[in-house]
Amino acid sequence: MAGEPQRGEARYGPGPRESAGRRGLAPFQWLLLVILTGCGGAGLWLQPDRAGALIIVAVGAGFLLVAVWRILLVMLSAAPTASPPEPSVWPRYTVLAALYDEAEVAPLLISRLARLDYPADRLQGLLVLEAHDHDTIRAALAAPRPPWLELFVIPPGAPQTKPRALNHALERATGELLTVYDAEDEPHPGQLRAAAARFAADDSGRLACLQAPLRIRRLAAAGADPFLDRQFAAEYAALFETALPGLARLGLPFPLGGTSNHFRTKALKAVGGWDAWNVTEDADLGFRLWSRGWRLGVIDRPTWETPPGGLEHWLPQRVRWQKGYMQTWGVHTRRPWRLGLRGAAALVLTVGAGLASAALHGPSLAWIAAAALVATTAGLSPATPFLSLSVLGLGTAAAWLACAIGARRAGVPYDARDMLAAPAYWSLLSLAFAHAAWRLVREPFAWDKTRHRADAPAPAAKLEGALDEAAPQRLSAAHVAAPEPVA
Numbered sequence: 001m002a003g004e005p006q007r008g009e010a011r012y013g014p015g016p017r018e019s020a021g022r023r024g025l026a027p028f029q030w031l032l033l034v035i036l037t038g039c040g041g042a043g044l045w046l047q048p049d050r051a052g053a054l055i056i057v058a059v060g061a062g063f064l065l066v067a068v069w070r071i072l073l074v075m076l077s078a079a080p081t082a083s084p085p086e087p088s089v090w091p092r093y094t095v096l097a098a099l100y101d102e103a104e105v106a107p108l109l110i111s112r113l114a115r116l117d118y119p120a121d122r123l124q125g126l127l128v129l130e131a132h133d134h135d136t137i138r139a140a141l142a143a144p145r146p147p148w149l150e151l152f153v154i155p156p157g158a159p160q161t162k163p164r165a166l167n168h169a170l171e172r173a174t175g176e177l178l179t180v181y182d183a184e185d186e187p188h189p190g191q192l193r194a195a196a197a198r199f200a201a202d203d204s205g206r207l208a209c210l211q212a213p214l215r216i217r218r219l220a221a222a223g224a225d226p227f228l229d230r231q232f233a234a235e236y237a238a239l240f241e242t243a244l245p246g247l248a249r250l251g252l253p254f255p256l257g258g259t260s261n262h263f264r265t266k267a268l269k270a271v272g273g274w275d276a277w278n279v280t281e282d283a284d285l286g287f288r289l290w291s292r293g294w295r296l297g298v299i300d301r302p303t304w305e306t307p308p309g310g311l312e313h314w315l316p317q318r319v320r321w322q323k324g325y326m327q328t329w330g331v332h333t334r335r336p337w338r339l340g341l342r343g344a345a346a347l348v349l350t351v352g353a354g355l356a357s358a359a360l361h362g363p364s365l366a367w368i369a370a371a372a373l374v375a376t377t378a379g380l381s382p383a384t385p386f387l388s389l390s391v392l393g394l395g396t397a398a399a400w401l402a403c404a405i406g407a408r409r410a411g412v413p414y415d416a417r418d419m420l421a422a423p424a425y426w427s428l429l430s431l432a433f434a435h436a437a438w439r440l441v442r443e444p445f446a447w448d449k450t451r452h453r454a455d456a457p458a459p460a461a462k463l464e465g466a467l468d469e470a471a472p473q474r475l476s477a478a479h480v481a482a483p484e485p486v487a
Helices: 027-047 050-079 106-113 134-142 162-172 190-200 226-249 265-270 281-291 311-332 336-378 384-411 414-443
Strands: 093-099 123-131 149-154 177-181 208-209 214-216 261-264 295-298 303-305
Touching: 027 050, 027 162, 027 226, 027 295, 050 226, 050 384, 093 106, 093 162, 093 190, 106 134, 123 134, 123 162, 134 214, 149 162, 162 265, 162 281, 177 190, 177 265, 177 295, 177 384, 190 208, 208 226, 208 265, 214 226, 226 295, 226 311, 226 336, 226 384, 226 414, 261 265, 281 311, 281 336, 311 336, 311 414, 336 414, 384 414
Parallel strands: 093 123, 093 177, 123 149, 208 295, 214 303
Antiparallel strands: 177 261, 208 261
16 A cells, blocks of 8 residues: 555555556566567577577467466366365455446346345445446435445546445455455355355465356347357356366466455455556456465356357457456566566466467467468468477367366357357457557556346246356255345
8 A cells, every 4th residue: 555545545555566557667577678679689680590480489389388288277177176164153244346337237236146145244235336327326226235235435536447446445344254246247145155164264364365256148138149158158167167276276376357256355455455557456466465475266156147248348348358467467577576486477377378369369360361271272282380280289179178178067058169160259359459459558547348238047948059057056046035125
């Protein structure tokens, strides 16, 4: 925390050296850039053929390493985790949900939060609202809500982002544990109990955060896009069902999801809360907790969400993620030694590899298609370098494997048609990367808001093509008694 907060500012937030609000490169980043540019430039000037070949081999070897790493995570994530016993006394829990321009879904979110299966006298809930968002405030006031859930209106200020709102709410949090949900979320009713039991069983006291898996169900409302929705669901399944559990089993840090994070409140406050200037504050926070000696884990009680919808909604969401990953990479490479060797490796293999993959998917596929077309037109066999074929084959296989295994665990359909269509989706990620790089320069702190629509899971009879109906441990509203609504 840097100094006293000004009027309209939250008490919490990392200092300038740990915030994305600081623009420009740090001294270490300048030094590394000069060394790499100088060595690369000298090599290309003195030995262009040899240096070019060396760069290609290094890049190819790096992507082969990432592919092997992803396969390893899939294998490690399969190991079952024993459920700890319930604590004798349930800790007090704070539930935060930051809403902006969400009048359409606010009543549905409130009804879903009311189904959380946790002692009501141990709950504090805050719907965090912007002072000028009158429509959402009215919708939240009009909706029946349980006694433990209250509205919390934050003062105007900049930047107008979700993490800034959460930092204001953190000042009011009274729970020993704290979780965050988004407007479109439908958390498993037993998620808080599962997280509380895991924290209680942690003898080290260094477990700071547990990430619940996010699972994507079919968007029943207008605006659904079958191609994007299915690929988006598989992408989430690969991340939350294979990658994060594998990283947690290895005891490594990882980028948190933007919702369903369960924190020890004291740990969250100790690291300064969220970075209000980072548009993927969750990704940054996972590594910041690690750098301060805290540890991360996962639980298996999921939260269901709907996909963004068509390209006009999907693209801004992915642009924000890519831009936030760039910010997170920039922040944590200022002083990478603070993460230690294992933490820095995890940063490279998650955030760094994700950015590099997104940047190169589209151009690589375009190059392959162009080479094949030119060779076919000329009546020649296309060149097939062994390293390039290995990167293409193993990388594609690793991505398909992670999506297929993750989709099966999450109850998400993923078949041969989805595998064949995946390269087109990966190419769209390159479009999002290019847009994000431009926005990082022009509008680094602009928050691309995803519109959420009132939606509900499809009826159980309509399983064909649904995105989450087969997920294990699914509970319908009839299985959980909601508290009596209070006006």
